[in-house]
Amino acid sequence: xxxxxxxxxxxxxxxxxTPVLAVLATMLTGGLLFALLGHDPVAAIRTIxxxxxxxxxxxxxxxxxxxxxxxxxxxxxxxxxGFRAGIWNIGAEGQYIIGGITGAGVALAxxxxxxxxxxxxxxxxxxxxxxxxxxxxxxxxxxxxxxxxLVSLMLVYVAQRVAAWMAFGPMKNPEGFGFPGxxxxxxxxxxxxxxxxxxxxxxWGVFAALAAVVATWVLMSRHIRGFHIRAAGTxxxxxxxxxxxxxxxVAFCLGLSGALAGAAGLFEVAxxxxxxxxxxxxxxxxxxxxxxxxxxxxxxxxxxxxxxxxLTYIGGELAQLTMQLPAAxxxxxxxxLLFFLLGFDILTRFRIVRRVRA
Amino acid sequence: xxxxxxxxxxxxxxxTPILFAALGELVVERAGVLNLGVxxxxxxxxxxxxxxxxxxxNPFAGFVAAAVAGAAISTLFAALTQAFLANQVASGLxxxxxxxxxxxxxxxxxxxxxxxxxxxxPLGINWIVWLGLLAVPAIWWFLTRSRRGLILRxxxxxxxxxxxxxxxxxxxxxxxxxxxxxxAGIGGAFISIxxxxxxxxxxxxxxxxxxxxIVVFSNWTAVGVLAGAWLFGGVTVLQLRLQxxxxxxxxxxxxxxxxxxxxxxxxxxSGRQKYSRRAGAAAPGSLGQNFxxxx
Numbered sequence: 326x327x328x329x330x331x332x333x334x335x336x337x338x339x340x341x342x343t344p345v346l347a348v349l350a351t352m353l354t355g356g357l358l359f360a361l362l363g364h365d366p367v368a369a370i371r372t373i374x375x376x377x378x379x380x381x382x383x384x385x386x387x388x389x390x391x392x393x394x395x396x397x398x399x400x401x402x403x404x405x406x407g408f409r410a411g412i413w414n415i416g417a418e419g420q421y422i423i424g425g426i427t428g429a430g431v432a433l434a435x436x437x438x439x440x441x442x443x444x445x446x447x448x449x450x451x452x453x454x455x456x457x458x459x460x461x462x463x464x465x466x467x468x469x470x471x472x473x474x475l476v477s478l479m480l481v482y483v484a485q486r487v488a489a490w491m492a493f494g495p496m497k498n499p500e501g502f503g504f505p506g507x508x509x510x511x512x513x514x515x516x517x518x519x520x521x522x523x524x525x526x527x528x529w530g531v532f533a534a535l536a537a538v539v540a541t542w543v544l545m546s547r548h549i550r551g552f553h554i555r556a557a558g559t560x561x562x563x564x565x566x567x568x569x570x571x572x573x574x575v576a577f578c579l580g581l582s583g584a585l586a587g588a589a590g591l592f593e594v595a596x597x598x599x600x601x602x603x604x605x606x607x608x609x610x611x612x613x614x615x616x617x618x619x620x621x622x623x624x625x626x627x628x629x630x631x632x633x634x635x636l637t638y639i640g641g642e643l644a645q646l647t648m649q650l651p652a653a654x655x656x657x658x659x660x661x662l663l664f665f666l667l668g669f670d671i672l673t674r675f676r677i678v679r680r681v682r683a
Numbered sequence: 684x685x686x687x688x689x690x691x692x693x694x695x696x697x698x699t700p701i702l703f704a705a706l707g708e709l710v711v712e713r714a715g716v717l718n719l720g721v722x723x724x725x726x727x728x729x730x731x732x733x734x735x736x737x738x739x740x741n742p743f744a745g746f747v748a749a750a751v752a753g754a755a756i757s758t759l760f761a762a763l764t765q766a767f768l769a770n771q772v773a774s775g776l777x778x779x780x781x782x783x784x785x786x787x788x789x790x791x792x793x794x795x796x797x798x799x800x801x802x803x804x805p806l807g808i809n810w811i812v813w814l815g816l817l818a819v820p821a822i823w824w825f826l827t828r829s830r831r832g833l834i835l836r837x838x839x840x841x842x843x844x845x846x847x848x849x850x851x852x853x854x855x856x857x858x859x860x861x862x863x864x865x866x867a868g869i870g871g872a873f874i875s876i877x878x879x880x881x882x883x884x885x886x887x888x889x890x891x892x893x894x895x896x897i898v899v900f901s902n903w904t905a906v907g908v909l910a911g912a913w914l915f916g917g918v919t920v921l922q923l924r925l926q927x928x929x930x931x932x933x934x935x936x937x938x939x940x941x942x943x944x945x946x947x948x949x950x951x952x953s954g955r956q957k958y959s960r961r962a963g964a965a966a967p968g969s970l971g972q973n974f975x976x977x978x
Contacts, residue, residue, distance in 0.1 A: 329768075329975065413772055465946070469954035474719065474772065475896045476949060482889045482942040490935035611780060618773060653787030653884075660781025664759060667769035667777060674768070 329675040339673040344619050344626070347665035348633065354665075355658050364648055372648060373640030373658075386639050388526030392597050393638045395530040396421070396589035398631035400613035402537040403582030405622040406545065410554040411561070412578040416462065416477025417586040418610025419484035420455040424587020425594035426491055427454025429601050432516035433496055433507055443515040447591055448529075455587015456580050458484065463579035467572045473579060481610070489603035496601050507601040510594065518596035530592030534631070537585055542624040550577065586610060608656075612638075615663045634659065690920060695812050696878060698916025700725070700870040700887075702815045704894035705901070705908045706822050707866025712898055713826060714859035715839035715969035719775025720760050721867050722891030723782025728753040728868025730786040733875040733882045734793060742801045742876050746811060746869055753868020754861040756782055761860040765853045768973045783885065793882040801877055811873050816909075818866075823905035835859060839967035842974040852974045867891065889942065896945045900952045902965040911948070918944045 352374070356366030377386040400417045407414050414420075428451030435443055462476035496507040510516045518528045545551035556564040557574055565571065589609065594601060616634050620626030641655030704721050711718050731752030736745025760778045763769040804810035826832040838845040838855045846852050874890065875882050893915060900914075901907025922940040925932070956965060 331975070415776060465950050469950045470957035471946075471950045471953040472896075472899065475892060475899070476946055478892050479889070479896070479942045479946050479949075483939050486935045486939045490933050493935065494933055614776060615780070651788045651791055653784050653791075656784025657781065657788050658784075660777060660784045663773070663777040664763065664781060667763050667774055668767045670769060671767045 328678045329671070330678050331675055332673075335673045340621055343669040343673055344621065344630070344666060346669050347619070347662055350665040350669070351658060351662045354661055355654075358657070359650065359654075362650075364650060369644055369648060369650060372644040372650075373637060376643055377636055377639040380643075382643065384524070386643065388520070388524055389639045390632065390635050391526040391531050392528070392635075394631045394635035395528070395534045396593055396609045397613050397616045397634055398534040398627055399530065399537050399589040399592075400582070400586045400610060401616035401620065401627045401631060402534070402541045402624060403585035404613055405617040405620065405624075405627060406541055406551075406554060407578035407582050408558075408617055409545070409622050410557045410574050410578055412575055413474045414459065414462070414477050414579050414582045415474055415614060416459075416479075416481045416610070417582060417613055418606050418608065419477065419481035420458045420583040420586035421590035421593075421610045422481075422484040422488050422606045423458040423590070424451040424455035424584075425590030425598075425605050426488060426496075426601055427451060427587070428591030429507060429510060429594045430496070432510055432513060432595070433601075436508060436513060436516075439515050441515070444518070444529075444595070447516060447595060448533075448588060451587045451591025452584040453587070455590065456584035458587070459579040459581075459583015460576065463576045466575055473575070477579070481606070485603075485606055488601065488605040491601050492603045492605075498600075505603065509599045511596075511599040516595060517599075518592050520596075528592060528596045530589065530596065533588055533592065535628075538624045538628050545624070554578070586613075612659055615659050618663060619666055634662075690924075692808065693920045693923075694913060694916040695808065695816075696916075697919040698912040699809075699812050699815045700873045700878075700890050701894050701897060701915055702909065702912035703818070703870030703873065704867040704891055705897040705912060706815075706818055706905065707863035707870075708894055708898050709901065709903060709905060709908050710822065710826070710835070710866075711859045711863035712970055713839045713903060713967055714835050714856050715842055715967050715972065715974075716764065716856050716860060717771045717775065717971040718757070718760055718778070718860060718863060719772060719895065720757065720778025720782065720891075721775075721863075721894050722887055722889065723779035724753045724757055724864045724867035725782075725871030725874075725887045725891045725894075726786040726885070727756045727782045728871035729875040729886060730790045730793070730871075730882060731868065732872025733798060734789075736799055736872075736876050737793065737796055740799045742799055743810075745876050746872050749868040749872030750865040751868070753864040753866070753871070755864070756785075757860050757864025757867075758857075760864075761857050764973060765856055765860075768975055771971050771973065779891070787884045790882050790884060794884075796881065798876050798880040809877055811869070811877060814869075819905050819909045826905065836967070839969055842969045842972070846974070846976055852976070856974075867894075870894070893941065893945050896949050900948050902952070902956070903967065914948065915941055915944065 352370050356370050359369040360366040404414055404417055428447040431447045431450045462473040465471040465476050466473045492505045498508045521527050553569045557569050612634055616627055616630045620630035637655050637658055644650040645652050704725055708721055728749035732745040732749030735748035736742045760774050763774040764771050804813050834850050835855055838852050842852045871887055897908055897911035900911040918941050922937050926934055926937050
């Protein structure tokens with residue numbers, strides 16, 4: 326008879342081992358799925374996880390790793406802080422889109438002015454836009470008790486339509502021959518977020534992501550606010566008796582994660598994407614949720630998980646090109662990864678004991 | 684002049700997917716489980732239903748397949764939360780992300796294919812719309828008048844007490860989750876088979892999330908779910924009418940209406956639940972908590 330005995334604290338070994346196990350299980354199951362679809366499973370897995378780094382086209386795909394990982398890490402760092410406190414911001418995709426729009430809005434309003442302060446102002450506007458979009462569910466939860474999960478998610482659909490409206494209306498490029506989409510910021514030096522070192526893919530967003538990792542680590546392990554967040558997540562009642570005000574945490578966590586998602590959106594619009602279009606949101610906000618969990622809500626874990634999921638994006642594109650694998654297989658992979666992670670997580674919280682029934 | 688009857692028929696049709704999904708989720712939440720995977724189960728049902736309807740030429744076979752597919756994928760969530768005791772919020776999200784990906788992956792060959800025609804039911808109203816309307820009193824009866832419904836609510840209100848009385852908490856919840864999956868699947872299939880008449884990626888467009896909000900709006904009652912679904916059907920029809928009438932508002936802004944209405948309704952109803960004297964009385968007591976029997 327197998328029994329589950331709750332551990333008193335999370336197991337340190339399994340904390341680290343379960344993400345690795347989950348990745349391996351995802352590779353195995355993914356391979357099986359590809360075999361069912363009539364592809365060579367070994368080649369598919371190698372194309373997704375190995376070739377982008379060491380294969381033929383690695384010189385092209387390696388820089389893409391940082392380009393894709395930066396927004397994921399930036400967003401996930403903020404989300405993880407809230408998840409630790411049991412505050413579920415699942416609308417980061419919307420905050421990302423709005424941050425991109427407000428940030429780009431500054432540049433489009435100032436075009437063609439040439440000044441050094443334009444890009445910093447855009448970053449601030451992106452942070453502010455994402456923060457404001459994140460504060461909507463925070464305030465609605467604090468004032469009316471509305472679920473931040475549902476409100477933040479609904480606001481993703483609203484933000485997508487704001488982006489479409491901007492691309493077809495107010496922000497449409499006056500010199501764009503009637504095509505939807507804003508001016509391309511890559512062609513506006515004061516406002517662009519270029520690759521800073523040739524062939525690395527590193528733009529300002531990569532440095533922002535690293536800064537976010539360090540800052541959230543300091544916050545969570547060295548700052549009283551981080552202690553409050555952890556306390557509220559593990560023992561909400563005890564935290565309240567200790568003087569932690571849940572409303573302050575809700576506003577802080579949703580505001581912080583919103584601002585970081587907004588910044589990620591700005592770096593993307595001013596850099597790799599280049600312009601505001603109706604396809605501004607590409608799902609980073611949702612994938613970042615997986616990154617946060619895979620990284621065990623820990624800043625360093627998130628750094629590694631962000632790189633891994635960035636790899637699946639690039640590998641997925643490669644597999645689509647070379648093996649005609651369906652584009653959505655990456656999404657399936659990411660979903661499976663979260664499933665396996667949540668399943669294996671039982672090992673960190675319970676001991677499995679074999680017992681003979683008396 | 685707009686004919687009120689034809690508007691009502693449009694409203695019925697627009698509210699049916701959400702009605703099915705929300706009724707299913709109502710039963711799941713009454714059993715104490717918060718399944719945020721409704722969107723993923725709906726899109727799975729939308730694809731499976733469409734595929735089978737297209738292959739057999741029989742739309743009703745499609746709806747059966749959608750129910751089976753929705754229930755099947757919901758068992759992933761059930762396994763995670765009931766056997767592996769994983770966090771329900773995270774598991775539900777995982778189900779949504781996985782379902783959307785899976786449907787997008789297997790849906791490619793069905794893009795641009797037309798759905799088989801559906802025979803009109805009594806009074807010219809679709810059979811599935813009728814089924815949804817009949818499901819409201821059926822679920823009301825089950826939850827409030829039947830013995831099994833009482834057990835299910837007991838499990839949802841206080842799983843420790845239900846377990847102590849000898850009821851199988853996990854089995855009850857497993858059954859509820861599978862039922863919720865089947866209902867969400869039918870709701871999703873209604874979109875692909877009966878309203879849009881084709882398959883497109885991500886076609887449920889947040890209907891599953893709106894269904895989750897409607898369960899809150901309903902105060903966890905079947906009649907409330909119907910009211911909520913009609914409210915959203917109404918907003919959707921109104922929004923489409925305004926678009927068709929060529930109102931001088933950008934289409935993108937009009938199409939925000941259902942989502943903004945969801946937020947507004949959620950705020951109003953949550954505020955009432957928060958500030959009323961019977962605060963929190965409506966939500967099931969064990970909602971979202973996992974059950975692990977130590978004895």
